[in-house]
Amino acid sequence: MADGETGILRVVSFNIRYGTARDGLHSWPLRRRGVRELMRTLGYDACGLQEVMNQQREYLAAGLHDDDWYGVGRTDGFHEGEQAPLVVRRAAIDVDDWSTKWLAEDPDSVGSRGWDAKIPRVATVVRGRHLASGGDVGIINTHFDHRGARAQHESARLIADIVRLDASRRWLVMGDFNVGIGAPALTALREAGLRSALPSSAGGTFHGWSGATDRQRIDHIFIGPGWTVVRSGIRLDRPWGILPSDHWPVFADLRPS
Known part of the structure; x- marks a missing residue:
C-alpha cells in the first residue's frame, strides 16, 4: 500500500549491482547500508531486484522483516550466482506459488544459457492474490x-507466453531489460498486451556511478490489462549521501481497474 492509500499496489524494480564487483568507493560493503535504507523507504508491496548475490540477499533480508523473498541463484538453482528475486510484502500479497525460469530454450534447465546470451539469465515468477482487491495477480522479475x-527477443517471447497462458490474472513484468522502452526486442511484451507504467519523459535509470538522470532507461515496469497507473517514476534517493547502485530504481503505484 503506497503511503497509506487503500487499494494501491506499489511495485519497484531495482538493479542493486552485484556485490563482488570491484567498485572501489562504491563497493558493496560501503553502500549496503544505503541500499537497505532505501528499500525500507521505498514503501513497496512487491520489489524486483537484479544482480543479487546470496550474501547481499542475506544482508538485506535481515533488515526487512515483513517481506518474503522468492528466487534462486542462476548458476545452480540454489545460492550460487546472481539472483533476480522478488521481495513481497506478505500483508499485501498472498503468494500461491512461485518458480524460477531460465531464459533459454529449456526454461526449466538449471544454469542454462539461452541463444546468443553471454551468460545465464533468469526470471522469477510469483502468482498470488492481491489482498486489498481480492484479485489474482502474477508478477515477473527478470x-x-x-x-x-x-x-x-526470445526472452521477451518466453515471458509473453507465461502471461498469455494465465491471462485471467492481472500481470506485472519488471526488471532490467538492458534495452530502451521502444526497442524491437520488447515487441513480444507489447503484443501480449503489456504496456509501460512509466511515461516516456521519466528519465534515465543506468548512470554508471555518475548519478546522472538523463541516460538510457533500461529498467522498466510493464503492466497488463486490469491496472490503472496512479503515479510512477524514478527514485533518486541517496541515503546518507550514498549512491546506492549504478542504477536508479523505478516505481509504479497501481490501482486495480
Missing part, C-alpha cells in the same frame, strides 16, 4: 542479457 540480441 534481467535480460546485455549482449545477445536474439536472447533479448
Whole structure:
C-alpha cells in the first residue's frame, strides 16, 4: 500500500549491482547500508531486484522483516550466482506459488544459457492474490542479457507466453531489460498486451556511478490489462549521501481497474 492509500499496489524494480564487483568507493560493503535504507523507504508491496548475490540477499533480508523473498541463484538453482528475486510484502500479497525460469530454450534447465546470451539469465515468477482487491495477480522479475540480441527477443517471447497462458490474472513484468522502452526486442511484451507504467519523459535509470538522470532507461515496469497507473517514476534517493547502485530504481503505484 503506497503511503497509506487503500487499494494501491506499489511495485519497484531495482538493479542493486552485484556485490563482488570491484567498485572501489562504491563497493558493496560501503553502500549496503544505503541500499537497505532505501528499500525500507521505498514503501513497496512487491520489489524486483537484479544482480543479487546470496550474501547481499542475506544482508538485506535481515533488515526487512515483513517481506518474503522468492528466487534462486542462476548458476545452480540454489545460492550460487546472481539472483533476480522478488521481495513481497506478505500483508499485501498472498503468494500461491512461485518458480524460477531460465531464459533459454529449456526454461526449466538449471544454469542454462539461452541463444546468443553471454551468460545465464533468469526470471522469477510469483502468482498470488492481491489482498486489498481480492484479485489474482502474477508478477515477473527478470534481467535480460546485455549482449545477445536474439536472447533479448526470445526472452521477451518466453515471458509473453507465461502471461498469455494465465491471462485471467492481472500481470506485472519488471526488471532490467538492458534495452530502451521502444526497442524491437520488447515487441513480444507489447503484443501480449503489456504496456509501460512509466511515461516516456521519466528519465534515465543506468548512470554508471555518475548519478546522472538523463541516460538510457533500461529498467522498466510493464503492466497488463486490469491496472490503472496512479503515479510512477524514478527514485533518486541517496541515503546518507550514498549512491546506492549504478542504477536508479523505478516505481509504479497501481490501482486495480
